[in-house]
Amino acid sequence: MQKTTTVPLRERNRLETWALIHDKASGLALEEGMAKTTVEAIADASGISKRTFFNYFPTKEDAVLGTQQPTLPDEAVADFRAHGGEDLFGRTVRLMVAVIRSMFPEASLAERRKELKGKYPELSRTMIAHVTAAEGLVESILVERYEQEDPQFAEAGLPGGRDGAKALLMLAGTAMRFAFNRDPSAVSAGDTQSVDESIEIFREAIKATL
Structure with a gap:
């Protein structure tokens, strides 16, 4: 019988917020251009504060690309x-x-x-x-x-x-x-x-x- 992995609610919320910010940032960049895709614009489109943005992404470029710092799994x-x-x-x-x-x-x-x-x-x-x-x-x-x-x-x-x-x-x-x-x-x-x-x-x- 296959074991089901349950993602804790807090982690699920974190992943959903990460995905939301990335989606809004990449969409803005394609529609408005990189110059207009500021951290403020991304935060507003995502319904979050700038402080929350930086809890998820170090730069607007990372939010646009959907990238994060590499790790050693x-x-x-x-x-x-x-x-x-x-x-x-x-x-x-x-x-x-x-x-x-x-x-x-x-x-x-x-x-x-x-x-x-x-x-x-x-x-x-x-x-x-x-x-x-x-x-x-x-x-x-x-x-x-x-x-x-x-x-x-x-x-x-x-x-x-x-x-x-x-x-x-x-x-x-x-x-x-x-x-x-x-x-x-x-x-x-x-x-x-x-x-x-x-x-x-x-x-x-x-x-x-x-």
């Missing part, structure tokens, strides 16, 4: 540390994807975000800042595993410390972007098929060039 970190029979490269790509996905809550409107980024290229700065933060989080885990003498680091022949972590991080980031270019929903959605295929393609490409 506990389950993803545990999977990375557990090895699970997968090589270090695959584990790193999956950890990076999980951290990037944490930027987009379930109520984030992916199609609208795509439209907004096309109309207002300056919004890419917010995305780049979050991706940079996500890379920093993954790098911290890689350095930790190297310092704890994870045997897979030695087997992979990676250079020590931060240089090895950065090299692996850049390779994983490239594979992740490759997956996204093949399927734009691959990173923000829960389906792993495109990510799995991209990891395998990169494994074969690496083998073929060594």
Whole structure:
């Protein structure tokens, strides 16, 4: 029998308010333009105060895009540390994807975000800042595993410390972007098929060039 997860009322209210603010902010941006989509205008359209707005979003750009600061999901970190029979490269790509996905809550409107980024290229700065933060989080885990003498680091022949972590991080980031270019929903959605295929393609490409 499947177990039903009940979301506490307070958390449900928080998620609904987050979704409302994002919906109003993104709608205003498309209809009125970014210049007129001020925090005040978003708050008024959402029926909340400016103070409440900042309890949910640090900037108007985040409210428009439906993004939040990336985090290290506990389950993803545990999977990375557990090895699970997968090589270090695959584990790193999956950890990076999980951290990037944490930027987009379930109520984030992916199609609208795509439209907004096309109309207002300056919004890419917010995305780049979050991706940079996500890379920093993954790098911290890689350095930790190297310092704890994870045997897979030695087997992979990676250079020590931060240089090895950065090299692996850049390779994983490239594979992740490759997956996204093949399927734009691959990173923000829960389906792993495109990510799995991209990891395998990169494994074969690496083998073929060594």
